[in-house]
Amino acid sequence: MDRLAAGDTAPDFTLTDDAGSEVTLSDLRGRKVIVYFYPAAMTPGCTKQACDFTESLDSLRGGGYEVLGISPDKPEKLAKFREKDALSITLLSDPDKAVMTSYGAFGEKKLYGKVVQGVIRSTFVIDEHGVVELAQYNVKATGHVAKLRKDLGLAS
Template sequence: MTDYPRLSAGDSASSFTLPDQNAAPVSLADYAGRKVILYFYPAAMTPGCTTQACDFRDSLGALGAAGYQVLGVSKDAPEKLATFAARDGLTFPLLSDPDLVVHRAYGAYGEKNNYGKIITGTLRSTIVIDESGTVELALYNVKAKGHVAMLCRKLGLAA
């Protein structure tokens, strides 16, 4: 079986440290006492991932005002993430997880249906973590388009 256990509300969020787009280490512990939106996406600069990242970028005001920090995670190298951030004006940390350790810890890796073919890869997922490090919301296999607006509705925020 290639699926990893998915998280549910009330679970403890696993600690991690990953390099960001500038190769600087970013840890979940850096955001202790703050709310975090940790989202996993398959690949930087692909159409769906660009749509989703730009939607998060465009919603940072509302999310930040409500106390949320957005962190994007993919298996891309920091250099590619830096290009993605610069190309699309992404001002939140993009984290590199090439060994998929954090993907697996958060249940964001496994089997998925890609145009009718079952493959193993990143599951587009969003985990909302509260100030105490507890999972508040875990969403798996989300759609790129419209996801941020749906997430804001679930969190009771205006996007």
């Protein structure tokens, strides 16, 4: 599995959001984008992470960042996730995991001591030109957003 690193060009993608609209990464050129991959909507860790991003969205946008959360869930489930937890970040559906794979965010991982194929919780910061500034794999759901904001020099 190939992983991305700082300086790599971020793979472009077009995915469907929870409202059924298409979102294309290259359409966001000129803005900084945080793309994060998570295993499943409405699970405890993924909910905590999505709520943390939502709570930090004003600070992140103030720093010039847009946030895209990507999971294999269907748009209908993402819509329920948004409504249930009052999420304001963009939620995108990658059901065939092609985008996750292109970012190295799908593959072998350890789950309860077993090696399984799955979504690797990962976060990427992409600059205004579509270049990866930061690639983080196997991030923790809890505390990750606060650490990321600190790494980006954004006020807490």
